[in-house]
Amino acid sequence: xxxxxxxxxxxxxxxxxxxxxxxxxxxxxxxxxxxxxxxxxxxxxxxxxxxxxxxxxxxxxxxxxxxxxxxxxxxxxxxxxxxxxxxxxxxxxxxxxxxxxxxxxxxxxxxxxxxxxxxxxxxxxxxxxxxxxxxxxxxxxxxxxxxxxxxxxxxxxxxxxxxxxxxxxxxxxxxxxxxxxxxxxxxxxxxxxxxxxxxxxxxxxxxxxxxxxxxxxxxxxxxxxxxxxxxxxxxxxxxxxxxxxxxxxxxxxxxxxxxxxxxxxxxxxxxxxxxxxxxxxxxxxxxxxxxxxxxxxxxxxxxxxxxxxxxxxxxxxxxxxxxxxxxxxxxxxxxxxxxxxxxxxxxxxxxxxxxxxxxxxxxxxxxxxxxxxxxxxxxxxxxxxxxxxxxxxxxxxxxxxxxxxxxxxxxxxxxxxxxxxxxxxxxxxxxxxxxxxxxx
Amino acid sequence: xxxxxxxxxxxxxxxxxxxxxxxxxxxxxxxxxxxxxxxxxxxxxxxxxxxxxxxxxxxxxxxxxxxxxxxxxxxxxxxxxxxxxxxxxxxxxxxxxxxxxxxxxxxxxxxxxxxxxxxxxxxxxxxxxxxxxxxxxxxxxxxxxxx
Numbered sequence: 001x002x003x004x005x006x007x008x009x010x011x012x013x014x015x016x017x018x019x020x021x022x023x024x025x026x027x028x029x030x031x032x033x034x035x036x037x038x039x040x041x042x043x044x045x046x047x048x049x050x051x052x053x054x055x056x057x058x059x060x061x062x063x064x065x066x067x068x069x070x071x072x073x074x075x076x077x078x079x080x081x082x083x084x085x086x087x088x089x090x091x092x093x094x095x096x097x098x099x100x101x102x103x104x105x106x107x108x109x110x111x112x113x114x115x116x117x118x119x120x121x122x123x124x125x126x127x128x129x130x131x132x133x134x135x136x137x138x139x140x141x142x143x144x145x146x147x148x149x150x151x152x153x154x155x156x157x158x159x160x161x162x163x164x165x166x167x168x169x170x171x172x173x174x175x176x177x178x179x180x181x182x183x184x185x186x187x188x189x190x191x192x193x194x195x196x197x198x199x200x201x202x203x204x205x206x207x208x209x210x211x212x213x214x215x216x217x218x219x220x221x222x223x224x225x226x227x228x229x230x231x232x233x234x235x236x237x238x239x240x241x242x243x244x245x246x247x248x249x250x251x252x253x254x255x256x257x258x259x260x261x262x263x264x265x266x267x268x269x270x271x272x273x274x275x276x277x278x279x280x281x282x283x284x285x286x287x288x289x290x291x292x293x294x295x296x297x298x299x300x301x302x303x304x305x306x307x308x309x310x311x312x313x314x315x316x317x318x319x320x321x322x323x324x325x326x327x328x329x330x331x332x333x334x335x336x337x338x339x340x341x342x343x344x345x346x347x348x349x350x351x352x353x354x355x356x357x358x359x360x361x362x363x364x365x366x367x368x369x370x371x372x373x374x375x376x377x378x379x380x381x382x383x384x385x386x387x388x389x390x391x392x393x394x395x396x397x398x399x400x401x402x403x404x405x406x407x408x409x410x411x412x413x414x415x416x417x418x419x420x421x422x423x424x425x426x427x428x429x430x431x432x433x434x435x436x437x438x439x440x
Numbered sequence: 441x442x443x444x445x446x447x448x449x450x451x452x453x454x455x456x457x458x459x460x461x462x463x464x465x466x467x468x469x470x471x472x473x474x475x476x477x478x479x480x481x482x483x484x485x486x487x488x489x490x491x492x493x494x495x496x497x498x499x500x501x502x503x504x505x506x507x508x509x510x511x512x513x514x515x516x517x518x519x520x521x522x523x524x525x526x527x528x529x530x531x532x533x534x535x536x537x538x539x540x541x542x543x544x545x546x547x548x549x550x551x552x553x554x555x556x557x558x559x560x561x562x563x564x565x566x567x568x569x570x571x572x573x574x575x576x577x578x579x580x581x582x583x584x585x586x587x
Contacts, residue, residue, distance in 0.1 A: 142514055143464030150456050165514050168492040169463040176456045197491030200459050 001435065004092050007075065008099040011106060014071075016064035023055045072107050077438070079103060083112045090129040093118055094158050129154060136162045146173035156182050171195060175204045180212035181219065184240070187226040196233060209239045213246040221281075221408045223247070224309070241308075245284060251411060252418030254282060256342040257289040259334060259373075262302075263348035263380075264294040265325040271347045271380045272319055274403055276312040277410055278347065278378065283307035285414060291339050293330035296323030297354045301333070326354035327387060328361030335365045343374040343417060347403075349383035359390035372396075376416055378403050466490050467514065474510045476523050476531055479503060480571050485517060505572065506531075535585035536561050542576045543567050555581055562586050 002010075079100075082089045093100055101119050104111050117123050124130035132152035136159065139145040146169040149159045156178045163170055171193065175183065183190070183205055195201045212218045223243040260282070262275035272294070283290055284307040292302040294316070304315040327348060334341070344362075352358060366372050375391055375398040391398035399416050403409075419425040470489050477485040481504040484495045496517045498509065506523040523531075539555035544567065551567035554560050568584075576582060 141464075143460065143467060146460045146464070147457075150460060165494075166492075167463070167467050167494060167514060168490045169460045169467060171492055172456065172459050172463055192493070194488055194491045194493045197488070200462075201492070204456075204459075 001078075004096040004099040004103065007078065008096075008102050011067065011071075011075070011103065013062045014065055014067055015106060016060055016062035019059045019061060021057045021059065023057060067107065072109075074437075075103055075107055076109050079109055079115075081438075083115055086114065086128065089115065090118075091155075094129055094133070094155060133158065133162060142167040143169045146170045149173040150176050153177055166193065168198065168201070172201060172204065175201060175208070178208060179217070180208045180215045181217060181222070183208040184212060184218065184223050184226050184243070187240075196236065206236075206239060209236075209243055212243045218243065218247060219408055219411075221411050224280075225407070248281065248285060248411060248414065251414040252285065254286045254290075254414070254417050255288055256417075256420075257291075257340055258282070258286060258417065259291045259293070259331075259339070259341040259344045261327070261330045261344060261346040261348075262292070262294045262319075263296075263325060263327070263346070264300070264319050264321055265296045265323050265351075266321060268321045268349065268380065270403075271349070272316060272321060274378060274380065274407075274410075275347045276309065276316055277407060278345070278413065279304065279312045279315075280307065280309040281410055282345075282414065282417065283312075285418070289339075289341070291334060291341060293333065294319050295326065295330040297326045297329060298323075299330040299333040324354045325352045326356060327352040327358035328356035329354075331358065331361045331365050332356050335361070335368055338369065340369050340371060341373055342371060343376065345376045345378065345413075345417065346387075347378040347380065348387070349381045350377065350379065350385055350387045351383045352386065357390075358387050359394050359396070362396060363394065374399070376401065376413070378413070463490060471511050471514070474508055474520055476506065476508050476527055478506050478572055485509060532585045535587050537583050537585055538562055540568065540570075540582055540584045542578050542580050542582065545573075545576050545578055550576070552582075552584070 082092050097119070103109065104115070104119065111119060114125060117125060118128070118130050124134065129152050132148050132154060136145050136148050136154065139148065142163070142165050145163055146167075148154070149163075149170070150173040154177060156174055159174060159177065163174075175190070175195070178186070190196070190205065195205060212223065221244070223240040227237045227240045260275065260279060263271045275294075279292060283304065292304060292315075294300040294302055300319065302315050302319070305311050325348070327346065327350075331344070346358075362373070362375070375387075375396055377387060377398065377400045379385075379400050379402050385400075388398055388400055390396075401413055401416065415425060419428075466489060470487075475487055477487065479485050479498055482501050484497050487494050487496065494514070496509070496511065497515060498507075499512070499516055499518045503519055506528050508520045508523050508527075509517040510520050511517050538560055540552035541555050542550070543553050544551045549569045549571060550573050552570050553567055554562075554564055557564075570584065573582075
């Protein structure tokens with residue numbers, strides 16, 4: 001079920017929205033520079049003239065169409081469902097007040113008495129979370145604020161916007177209401193505030209990290225990034241690593257022998273960096289062989305001592321992005337060495353320009369080793385798609401994972417590698433129950 | 441129910457209630473105490489209450505140097521008196537010492553570089569801005585403190 005802000009996004013797209021923008025005032029600068037004065041002189045305008053005044057621009061966005069009746073009915077149901085449960089309604093308003101108001105106003109839905117008090121009269125009923133939020137704003141001491149936050153379970157993101165002073169008691173209350181994911185995301189800030197120098201607060205954080213291992217909404221990779229970026233102590237880094245490990249293991253185990261081929265040709269620095277991250281990610285999940293090669297026009301076998309990022313950094317130390325691209329060269333080497341794999345993960349921009357080419361080599365490899373490996377390309381940049389096309393023409397199963405800078409998306413590769421076939425993955429998606437319309 | 445987060449209000453555990461009360465008491469005790477801290481003109485002073493770093497602003501925004509401060513609220517502190525050298529030394533002795541070389545004594549702020557970058561307990565790229573430095577000449581070695 002979509003959260004309110006996403007529902008409003010759909011509404012605004014259909015109905016359309018007017019956005020007013022004020023362009024930057026040129027007058028706010030202390031004095032126009034030589035370039036500005038020359039530009040004005042060429043344009044034949046006065047330096048202090050109307051062109052330097054801030055301007056209001058009105059833009060129309062969206063389709064500008066009337067909303068379908070069925071959509072209005074469904075959104076009214078959406079709202080009424082929340083109105084009948086005061087706590088749920090309060091949570092929705094806390095997270096997305098503006099979106100909730102817009103749904104009522106745009107679709108002319110009459111709010112319930114309670115919704116009217118909360119959203120339009122600014123008078124939330126006593127005992128509600130919204131009332132508690134006002135209490136936090138009016139509280140005289142941080143300790144009082146902390147008690148309200150903890151008692152009313154005000155979400156961290158909302159609570160931080162109203163607190164006046166970050167004292168130890170407030171910090172304790174905030175950590176208590178944080179979700180495990182929020183604790184991981186804010187690890188650096190917690191360290192800077194000295195949370196790990198207080199035993200009680202450190203215990204609270206550790207409890208959250210223990211909960212993170214079971215929480216389905218925790219991103220696998222963020223804990224790993226927190227270890228790298230936040231500079232936490234060794235024991236805490238160990239706990240964060242355990243979170244990553246548990247979350248990744250839950251995504252699947254790679255039981256098939258796998259080859260990781262990394263394009264190190266000119267300007268492929270990103271490919272090398274991504275390969276290190278992927279290597280650290282999948283090596284702990286591999287129960288079968290994992291062969292790692294970097295290639296330009298030659299193949300460079302890579303031996304990794306462990307399965308943590310530092311081991312991969314060490315293994316890739318001598319690998320520099322340079323040379324032409326021959327995507328088949330590493331596979332040719334594997335064919336000669338008779339290294340058997342059932343899937344190939346290749347990090348590349350697919351701009352191959354030297355022999356041996358990938359598709360021909362893959363066909364030779366398949367014939368010699370009596371295997372038909374799946375190919376998964378982690379595509380870097382917006383180069384050609386010649387390998388994808390070649391795979392299609394040769395009827396070789398090929399998946400493409402487009403990497404566009406989001407390292408947190410890398411764990412999504414694991415299901416592609418852990419499933420025996422693409423059909424099985426598709427069946428799993430098809431088995432997922434679709435949301436059903438609730439009876440009136 | 442889909443889309444709904446768990447957690448009911450008023451279900452505060454006894455542990456967190458006790459912890460908040462304990463920390464609140466420490467905050468109140470802190471308000472009755474005084475402390476020594478360095479401050480630059482218009483800047484703030486940082487104090488650890490139960491290990492947590494808290495920032496305070498001196499009432500006299502023009503004061504610069506080492507002072508003994510008395511908190512008047514959880515936002516502001518009042519200067520009681522400037523601190524003497526023995527107290528300053530006691531304070532500095534608790535921090536990590538690093539050997540530096542003066543690079544730009546007349547700069548705003550004056551800057552220095554690490555004298556022994558290889559064995560230094562702190563890592564810094566480029567010049568290090570210095571505060572509350574007195575009577576130094578270019579290329580002179582001196583000991584600075586980091587927290």
